[in-house]
Amino acid sequence: MSELSVNHLLGIKYLNESDIQLIFETADHFKEVINRPIKKVPSLRDITIANLFFENSTRTKLSFELAEKRLSADVINFSAAQSSVKKGETLIDTVNNILSMKVDMVVMRHPNPGAGVFLSKNVKASIVNAGDGAHEHPTQALLDSYSIREKLGDVNGKNIVIVGDILHSRVALSNIFALKLQGANVKVCGPKTLIPKFITSLGVEVETNLKKALEWCDVANMLRVQNERMDISYFPSTREYTQQFGVNKALLDSLDKEIVIMHPGPINRGVEITSDVADSKQAIILNQVENGVAIRMAVIYLLASKIKQ
Amino acid sequence: MSQKVLLSAKEINIILHRLACQLIENHIDFKNTVLIGIQPRGVFLAERLKKILTEDYNVAHIKLGYLDITFYRDDFRRSDKPLEANKTKIDFLVEDKNVVFIDDVLYTGRSIRAALTAIQSFGRPNEIELLTLIDRRFSRHLPIQPDYRGRQVDAINQEKVKVMWKEQEGEDKVYLINK
Numbered sequence: 006m007s008e009l010s011v012n013h014l015l016g017i018k019y020l021n022e023s024d025i026q027l028i029f030e031t032a033d034h035f036k037e038v039i040n041r042p043i044k045k046v047p048s049l050r051d052i053t054i055a056n057l058f059f060e061n062s063t064r065t066k067l068s069f070e071l072a073e074k075r076l077s078a079d080v081i082n083f084s085a086a087q088s089s090v091k092k093g094e095t096l097i098d099t100v101n102n103i104l105s106m107k108v109d110m111v112v113m114r115h116p117n118p119g120a121g122v123f124l125s126k127n128v129k130a131s132i133v134n135a136g137d138g139a140h141e142h143p144t145q146a147l148l149d150s151y152s153i154r155e156k157l158g159d160v161n162g163k164n165i166v167i168v169g170d171i172l173h174s175r176v177a178l179s180n181i182f183a184l185k186l187q188g189a190n191v192k193v194c195g196p197k198t199l200i201p202k203f204i205t206s207l208g209v210e211v212e213t214n215l216k217k218a219l220e221w222c223d224v225a226n227m228l229r230v231q232n233e234r235m236d237i238s239y240f241p242s243t244r245e246y247t248q249q250f251g252v253n254k255a256l257l258d259s260l261d262k263e264i265v266i267m268h269p270g271p272i273n274r275g276v277e278i279t280s281d282v283a284d285s286k287q288a289i290i291l292n293q294v295e296n297g298v299a300i301r302m303a304v305i306y307l308l309a310s311k312i313k314q
Numbered sequence: 315m316s317q318k319v320l321l322s323a324k325e326i327n328i329i330l331h332r333l334a335c336q337l338i339e340n341h342i343d344f345k346n347t348v349l350i351g352i353q354p355r356g357v358f359l360a361e362r363l364k365k366i367l368t369e370d371y372n373v374a375h376i377k378l379g380y381l382d383i384t385f386y387r388d389d390f391r392r393s394d395k396p397l398e399a400n401k402t403k404i405d406f407l408v409e410d411k412n413v414v415f416i417d418d419v420l421y422t423g424r425s426i427r428a429a430l431t432a433i434q435s436f437g438r439p440n441e442i443e444l445l446t447l448i449d450r451r452f453s454r455h456l457p458i459q460p461d462y463r464g465r466q467v468d469a470i471n472q473e474k475v476k477v478m479w480k481e482q483e484g485e486d487k488v489y490l491i492n493k
Binding site: 007008030031033034037038041042043044045046047048049051076306309310312313 | 382384385386390391396397399400401402407431432434435436437
């Protein structure tokens with residue numbers, strides 16, 4: 006077994022294919038661990054990890070924290086809302102203050118794209134990007150690919166469509182990088198206003214007709230409309246968005262094959278997918294959440310093994 | 315690099331049968347006993363013993379699992395080589411069971427120390443025994459000794475004991491390799 010080619014997980018962009026395979030193989034072992042009666046291994050008992058969340062999160066934060074605890078790491082949590090950031094402290098100062106408490110690894114979510122890269126160049130710790138603005142969300146993309154691999158056996162050669170707000174989505178960008186790296190065919194689908202102009206330069210196709218996109222694909226990854234990042238109106242109304250880009254049971258039943266439905270959460274039920282689709286057998290949304298813990302354990306374990314004593 | 319044969323295929327076969335008989339002596343019908351092969355190299359020995367017990371001594375229903383100890387090792391971040399994980403496959407609980415750990419070579423005892431911690435994730439065993447084909451005596455770092463041993467070997471630290479299996483390497487043989 007080799008080791009990761011990187012010392013930080015800042016984005017899928019910085020990984021190669023064998024890194025992804027190594028993470029998946031390691032996650033297989035951890036998935037077995039988290040299904041044991043006692044779901045914990047002592048590997049990281051001498052590692053301390055700080056979770057710095059400068060932006061709201063439920064799933065990712067819990068998932069990271071659980072992964073860290075399952076590996077026996079010591080964990081400290083930080084949310085920007087209750088911190089000195091509000092008093093005007095810079096990011097480097099905040100992090101260096103935390104690191105002087107002998108922290109080995111930082112898991113960070115930040116509203117600014119590139120915050121992780123910036124930090125990795127300025128502080129001495131392994132950085133895991135848990136989402137930086139509309140840039141990347143690497144662990145989400147890894148767990149999405151891992152869930153596809155688990156469901157369909159392989160990612161290579163599969164047709165995957167990402168539907169929704171591509172413009173504001175770090176999940177979309179990381180997914181595109183990860184899927185292309187593994188040899189999948191990727192299309193994006195959504196209102197033209199929410200598809201970045203140069204997205205085709207990443208080797209993906211644009212499809213504005215949802216029905217056609219679903220007929221083509223094996224997997225549809227449904228994204229949420231990120232109203233909180235929208236400074237202007239990108240489509241006339243939520244109702245119109247749902248009519249054109251929402252997936253419902255009738256639409257799925259009209260296809261001649263059964264496709265897999267994914268969603269990174271949080272779901273806006275009745276907007277991008279209806280409840281009967283979200284709760285159907287075709288949806289692997291809750292498998293994604295379970296796999297998220299295994300994937301994050303693998304990433305943290307592999308990065309920690311590169312921190313020399 | 316020189317190597318010398320410690321055990322031939324014939325000797326290994328005799329030893330495996332003796333070990334199987336010793337297991338039967340203590341566990342009789344194996345009703346409350348489970349065999350655990352330690353990954354990666356202990357599983358071949360465990361498989362072989364299970365085969366002998368079932369086919370040659372008619373012991374029915376032997377429970378066999380594989381235990382990977384990678385995440386329990388004490389040299390994480392200390393060893394130069396990255397630690398390689400293997401599959402754990404234990405589809406039963408070891409609660410109140412008599413567990414027999416099976417590994418090919420007992421050297422420092424650190425793997426067994428890790429296995430003792432790892433097995434606790436699957437319940438609280440009644441007792442744990444250790445069976446090894448090769449016992450490298452005088453080289454232990456921990457107070458761990460086998461309950462069943464195939465052959466005791468004196469080997470110095472620069473030497474390596476390599477157990478080969480027909481299923482894996484094409485021959486049954488134990489070599490002492492001088493690096």
